[in-house]
Amino acid sequence: MNRDVIISCAVTGSGDTTRRSEHVPVTPEQIAASALDAASAGAAIVHCHVRDLESGKGIRTVALYQEVVERIREKNDEVIINLTAGMGGDLNVGPDDDPMSWQPGTDLVGGLERLAHVEAIRPDICSMDCGSLNFGDDNEVYVSTPSMLRIMAARVRELGVRPELEVFDTGNLWFAETMIAEGLIDAPYWIQLCLSIPYGTPLDIGILQAMVNRLPDEAEFTSFGLGAMQMPMVTQSVMLGG
Incomplete structure (x- = not known):
């Protein structure tokens, strides 16, 4: 059909x-x-x-x-x-002998400050990255804590903006499910499964299928892969119902 x-x-x-x-x-x-x-x-x-x-x-x-x-x-x-409402979570940790000396490129603010443009513009959708993640091979970490996300989700809901829940690994999906269970996200849920970003979820169809199997009822999903992997991921996403 x-x-x-x-x-x-x-x-x-x-x-x-x-x-x-x-x-x-x-x-x-x-x-x-x-x-x-x-x-x-x-x-x-x-x-x-x-x-x-x-x-x-x-x-x-x-x-x-x-x-x-x-x-x-x-x-x-x-x-x-x-x-996007994902900017403001970049933390470049210092060298091994001085990790607290944050390096250039660090831009770390609280959840509400990450929503400043959403407050001003009220777009149809804004994306929320559902967890922290090591980004690449160096000392860059993306910071998105459960407390920050709960604050952001509550405010986005008050603004009448639909959140897109960005899921980079299965732990992110777990926390997205937690926010839904806590009533912070209204149905239908819009979830994006983000694959092949180091070091979140590798590009693996079996893992994608497992993540799709974990999606809550009333969820719509999209998925992507980086670069040349985008079109194969689009194909798999459609085949799996996304």
Whole structure:
């Protein structure tokens, strides 16, 4: 039986990808244009980060988010806008003999401050990363504690914004289930299964199937893989009901 499939396009993330491709959008004008192109191509949802105009690195400046959303809405009032609420969790730990000397790139704030642009804009959706994670091979840790997440979930619910629960490993999924059980997240639940990001969940169809099997009732899910692994993950996601 045929069924409708929702296409969600992540226009640009926060990773250091601008040095890899000149086609990664950086300015609000470029990000909005890419979002509009994605919507024209069939995406129902566009997921947006913003970037520093000089370095191209991900930041959380409210005015840049506002400009992106305004530019999208000038030309399209139907596409669903999903803004990240994951910025503000970066912790670059110091060297082994001085781990408390936090290094450049650290941007660590509380849960409510991570929602400053969500408060100002009230997008349709905002993403919440459901746990802490070692990011890559160096000393970078993404920090998202249970206390922070509960505070964020409660406020997002008050604002009437739909949370997208970002799940990077099975522990993240466990905590997403916990927030649902505590009544912090309203049904239907929107869950994204994030694979192949070091060191969360490896790209493994068996693990993806196990995560799908754990999804709560009334949950819709999407999934992704990095780079060349994206299209295989889209295929598997659709085959598994996402």
